[in-house]
Amino acid sequence: MRNSKQRQKIAFFLLFLATLLIVIPVGLIVVIIIQKGLPAINWQFLSDMPRKGMRAGGIFPAIVGTLYLVTGAIIFALPIGLFAAIYLSEYAKENFLTRVIKLAIVNLAGVPSVVYGLFGLALFVVFFKFGASILSGSLTLGIMILPIIITASREALESVPQSFREVSLSLGASKWQTIKNIVLPNAIPGILTGTILGLGRAAGETAPILFTVAAFYLPRLPASVFDQAMALPYHLYVISTQVPNVDEKIRYGTALVLLAMVLFMNLIAIIIRYQFRKKKKW
Amino acid sequence: MVKVKIETHDLNVWFGSVQAISRLNLEVYENEILSVIGPANSGKTTFLRALNRMNDLNPNYKMSGLVEMDRKDVSGLDVELLRRRVGMVFALPLPLPLSIFDNVAYGVRMHGMRGGQKLSRVVKESLKQAYLWDEVKGRLDESAFKLSGGQQQRLCIARTLAVEPEVILFDEPCSGLDPISTSKVEDAMVKLKEKYTIVLVTNNVKQAARVGDRTAFFLSSELIEVDKTEKIFTAPDDSRTDGYIRGKFG
Numbered sequence: 001m002r003n004s005k006q007r008q009k010i011a012f013f014l015l016f017l018a019t020l021l022i023v024i025p026v027g028l029i030v031v032i033i034i035q036k037g038l039p040a041i042n043w044q045f046l047s048d049m050p051r052k053g054m055r056a057g058g059i060f061p062a063i064v065g066t067l068y069l070v071t072g073a074i075i076f077a078l079p080i081g082l083f084a085a086i087y088l089s090e091y092a093k094e095n096f097l098t099r100v101i102k103l104a105i106v107n108l109a110g111v112p113s114v115v116y117g118l119f120g121l122a123l124f125v126v127f128f129k130f131g132a133s134i135l136s137g138s139l140t141l142g143i144m145i146l147p148i149i150i151t152a153s154r155e156a157l158e159s160v161p162q163s164f165r166e167v168s169l170s171l172g173a174s175k176w177q178t179i180k181n182i183v184l185p186n187a188i189p190g191i192l193t194g195t196i197l198g199l200g201r202a203a204g205e206t207a208p209i210l211f212t213v214a215a216f217y218l219p220r221l222p223a224s225v226f227d228q229a230m231a232l233p234y235h236l237y238v239i240s241t242q243v244p245n246v247d248e249k250i251r252y253g254t255a256l257v258l259l260a261m262v263l264f265m266n267l268i269a270i271i272i273r274y275q276f277r278k279k280k281k282w
Numbered sequence: 283m284v285k286v287k288i289e290t291h292d293l294n295v296w297f298g299s300v301q302a303i304s305r306l307n308l309e310v311y312e313n314e315i316l317s318v319i320g321p322a323n324s325g326k327t328t329f330l331r332a333l334n335r336m337n338d339l340n341p342n343y344k345m346s347g348l349v350e351m352d353r354k355d356v357s358g359l360d361v362e363l364l365r366r367r368v369g370m371v372f373a374l375p376l377p378l379p380l381s382i383f384d385n386v387a388y389g390v391r392m393h394g395m396r397g398g399q400k401l402s403r404v405v406k407e408s409l410k411q412a413y414l415w416d417e418v419k420g421r422l423d424e425s426a427f428k429l430s431g432g433q434q435q436r437l438c439i440a441r442t443l444a445v446e447p448e449v450i451l452f453d454e455p456c457s458g459l460d461p462i463s464t465s466k467v468e469d470a471m472v473k474l475k476e477k478y479t480i481v482l483v484t485n486n487v488k489q490a491a492r493v494g495d496r497t498a499f500f501l502s503s504e505l506i507e508v509d510k511t512e513k514i515f516t517a518p519d520d521s522r523t524d525g526y527i528r529g530k531f532g
Contacts, residue, residue: 093341163376167378168392170336170370172393173392181392
């Protein structure tokens with residue numbers, strides 16, 4: 001009897017320890033980056049061009065580049081992902097083709113990001129002759145986040161109760177009217193959440209933009225979608241490994257800005273989800 | 283002479299390999315309430331959903347035979363037009379996540395009626411017919427989910443009426459309601475048969491006796507008998523009908 005109680009205590013302690021171990025690295029990353037990066041953050045750092053071979057000045061073009069890339073990725077990925085999700089959850093019959101499509105989406109999510117980079121290089125940069133450009137980078141990131149958007153949208157659509165669809169159809173509404181007026185409005189929060197999580201992923205990835213858009217050092221803003229651009233994750237990689245004697249402050253400052261952008265997006269996703277749960281009426 | 287509104291000829295329905303209705307021949311007369319009683323899985327709801335083709339939504343659905351409305355095969359009709367003519371009230375109150383007004387206006391709007399006084403009039407008339415107007419007239423903009431269960435079910439009736447159907451199918455409409463709400467819904471049904479043809483599927487045998495003009499008894503996917511309600515409840519032809527009504531099984 002005593003023995004089993006002791007074992008329970010040990011099991012409980014081990015489980016608790018494992019859970020605690022998850023929190024520690026997250027906490028440490030945030031604390032170290034804030035501690036070392038915060039001194040670098042000022043208005044000049046955020047709004048100035050990099051100077052003296054990136055050893056001084058700011059990271060403005062990298063921030064702008066990342067924003068452009070994320071926006072571009074979403075312009076491509078959201079409509080395609082959403083339409084595909086609507087097709088799969090509302091129209092597609094269960095058959096061989098839909099199973100293949102669903103399998104493809106799952107696998108798309110598992111492809112390593114550097115493979116996306118190589119794919120983007122071959123298809124957009126070389127084959128379509130977009131060159132290393134914001135367009136190529138956005139398309140590559142867009143494909144990378146497609147599975148995230150499709151999966152989140154499908155879950156959101158399928159969480160709308162079947163009974164709502166039946167009521168709408170029983171009143172003589174067409175299938176498309178039902179989707180447009182009943183299903184979509186109630187799925188939007190879930191779709192938005194998934195989209196923002198996809199954005200966060202796109203903002204943070206280095207490998208897909210490595211060959212498709214990222215400029216090593218480009219102290220001006222891109223003029224069109226066919227321009228190269230700097231981007232935060234790649235800039236961080238460059239100043240950390242490729243350029244000697246960059247002040248630690250600048251490196252951690254850059255990391256802090258990137259982290260803050262991604263965490264901010266995730267925060268928005270959490271807030272949307274929370275608001276929706278609070279208002280949910282069924 | 284009573285006019286036949288809906289009839290089925292040798293209707294068979296399967297879901298996958300399970301037969302839900304076998305060789306059903308049944309007529310529904312215009313402006314009557316036909317009650318359909320029987321134990322669970324006897325095919326009552328499947329019969330109901332065959333009339334407005336809601337069964338079509340099930341990918342495993344197969345049928346043979348004929349369902350006719352006004353002597354026309356319903357599988358040849360445009361399904362959206364058919365469902366406008368044959369409205370349905372579901373077992374549980376199922377308001378759409380919209381305001382009270384928008385719930386009632388939903389069907390009419392889908393059929394192309396845009397805003398304005400005409401729409402408001404339709405909503406008001408429908409709510410009055412469902413005996414709900416007096417309880418909600420001051421708060422049409424509120425969410426339909428703020429209503430009580432009984433009010434929600436009458437809202438669903440109003441929503442069905444707004445489309446101006448010819449037939450209304452009630453699928454155990456009072457199964458989730460308290461006795462007072464139930465009697466309100468029943469009052470509404472009796473009143474409605476003046477204008478509409480009503481098919482009422484119910485698990486409540488007493489309800490069938492209270493409101494049905496005729497009653498049909500289903501058992502294990504077959505129609506056992508159908509006759510005037512008084513006859514079914516006093517001197518049924520089949521001993522199984524008698525047994526079910528007396529609560530011996532089901």
